[in-house]
Amino acid sequence: MTEPTPSQPAPAEKPAAAAPAGGEENKGPSKSALKKAQKEKEKAEKKAAAKARELAERQKKEAADALDVSKEDYGELPLCGSAEFKPTGLKREDLSNVESLEDKEIVFRCWVENARVQSAKLAFLNLRQGLNTVQAVVAASDKLSKQMVKFCGSVTTESTLVVTGLVKRVQEPIKSATIKNFEIHITKLFVEVKAQSPLPLQVDDAERPIPSGLGDEEEQADDGKPIVGLNTRLNNRTIDLRAKINHSIFVIKSGVCALFQEFLGQKGFTLIHTPKILGAASEGGANVFELKYFDRPAYLAQSPQFYKQMLIASRFQKVMEIGPVFRAENSNTARHLTEFTGLDLEMEIQENYHEVMTVLEDLMLFIFKELNTRFKKETDLVRSVYHVDEFKLPESGKVPRIPFQEGIKMLREAGEELGDYDDLTTPQEKHLGRLVLEKYGTDFYVLDQFPLAIRPAYTMPSPHDSKLSNSYDMFMRGQEILSGAQRIHNADLLADMMRKHDPPIDPNSAGTKDYVESFRYGCPPHGGGGFGLERIVQFWLGLPNIRMTSLFPRDPQRVIP
Structure with a gap:
């Protein structure tokens, strides 16, 4: 084959063949992509729904708080000394004189031995001051809210409180307190110092006799509760010393x-x-x-x-x-x-x-x-x-x-x-x-x-x-x-x-x-x-x-x- 002369044009290249119909370039999203998109959509919808519920609950709580008739009568106080001091002029009572205070509203400092919510409208607390313990009742009414009942019943053990309440005589002696013939009907309760939970040693355990040995032997009482060893108690002495x-x-x-x-x-x-x-x-x-x-x-x-x-x-x-x-x-x-x-x-x-x-x-x-x-x-x-x-x-x-x-x-x-x-x-x-x-x-x-x-x-x-x-x-x-x-x-x-x-x-x-x-x-x-x-x-x-x-x-x- 001879090379073309300059006067002869080079033969034209053949045009590329057209892509066949239905090729890869024209395919739609894959099944995996569609599935992923659907999951993202559902996730976004769930997130939006949760956010809407949270907003609704917050609005509901704000509305309830706005209607809380007891909102000024309970809560946590600022750390003593950290806020401007405003004297109340209220006398703090000694529970050892409770018999002379029947049917009177008193204010006293104490700490929590036990708190429990009995129902949405009722909570009981065992409060201690010195060697005296007293049962306290928080009952919902037109003047005391369910929110306050819930708050009082959930206060952590050993927290320090300032309580206002009415001293009421009871019909049956209270076995769980040293003050057996009176209880306190709480009208106000403020947490001065909140105790962390759980405690390293339960004060109730420190009220039990120590084991017979000299060290940290652990025993069980007849009721199945632990008898904590002396070393454990001494290692947590500030809690141990709280025992009556x-x-x-x-x-x-x-x-x-x-x-x-x-x-x-x-x-x-x-x-x-x-x-x-x-x-x-x-x-x-x-x-x-x-x-x-x-x-x-x-x-x-x-x-x-x-x-x-x-x-x-x-x-x-x-x-x-x-x-x-x-x-x-x-x-x-x-x-x-x-x-x-x-x-x-x-x-x-x-x-x-x-x-x-x-x-x-x-x-x-x-x-x-x-x-x-x-x-x-x-x-x-x-x-x-x-x-x-x-x-x-x-x-x-x-x-x-x-x-x-x-x-x-x-x-x-x-x-x-x-x-x-x-x-x-x-x-x-x-x-x-x-x-x-x-x-x-x-x-x-x-x-x-x-x-x-x-x-x-x-x-x-x-x-x-x-x-x-x-x-x-x-x-x-x-x-x-x-x-x-x-x-x-x-x-x-x-x-x-x-x-x-x-x-x-x-x-x-x-x-x-x-x-x-x-x-x-x-x-x-x-x-x-x-x-x-x-x-x-x-x-x-x-x-x-x-x-x-x-x-x-x-x-x-x-x-x-």
Whole structure:
């Protein structure tokens, strides 16, 4: 084939064939696309319908709120201090006076033990103030709305309220409240502080007795409800302390302190406050806590003993103190703490150390008697949970003073094996307590003339037996609450006894020199004793563990919260 000449045109290209009818370019939407579009449409319609319902409900609620006759009578108050203060001038009532307020409208602060909606028109609340609880009723009427009923019945447990209501007598006693013959018909209710829900520990659980062990053992009561362990309670102590039983324990503890000062104040004792940070361990032994005091070591006081005596040498005839005591004893028992409160006294002796014993006995009889009267409500409440026999007391002047040797004899006759000068173990002390109760009819008694070897070095030896001492312990229900004695008030004898002590104590050491020297300038004979406040409360109430009597207890395992 020859190439075309320039005068000949190139052959024209064939036109492209026409696309066949019905090709891919002319097809409609696929089935999947149509299905997706339909779903989007339905989704949009549902969203629009939901939005319309929400709008309708909001409009309905706004309309209802506009018609809420009680809208000014309930709700949540602004945080106290965060808004301008406008005094109401209304007196806040104490529920303990409710009987005198029958048919009156009162205002009071309280918190919620329980709230429940009975129906759209009725709600019940159990409200607490101090140790008092009262049933409250919220009932819908022409003057009280359903909205208010719903709000009141849904308030969270432990929320703090300000309530206004009418005090009404009821026909049948209310079993679920301490105030049994009256209830509150609520007319206004405002939440001051809302409690979160759920709580880490239910206050109702804290009203139950603790398990028998020392730790966090969990048990179940006969009704199937849990008995929460002591560690769980102490780890959530601010909730635990809300329990009425715990409030009662610490009201009684406060009462013991007040009665201690009241009685001794009338006897001419001066309240003192001795140092708790010492430059040197004072009483010997290893049971002291060491701490860093700037650039040198210091120690927490094991007792106010040396300072009490130095004040007697300073011509204070009678002194008393209520203060913390620190003992570095690794004792994980139900009656030991590493920090406890000491009730201490020291006084001059005119002729014989039994003068001090008489004061101590009369002091405790006074405290016991007044606890039975002034704090009977709290005592009965605690003992209703921790069932214990009534504390049996002797008459004044008839407290059994049992010589230590007689106590040993009583125990031997009951089958115990121990030597004449052996110290008593805790089980032996409890055994002796049962024997004394059986023989003398009292839970409170004194053991006198303890073996010298088991007493501190400053204890006066007995004139009757060189192995005994002018010292004594006091007991409640067979357990020690006080240790006391006549003290050595002669510097030379004191220094000699310190050197002979086991272990020996250097009278010229930094922790003892000033103490020993104070007796070289003339000090009258004297004696005293120290009570453990927590033990008094524990044994009075029959509590199974001393930690229950300390707000935030300290033991070898616990230093928080």
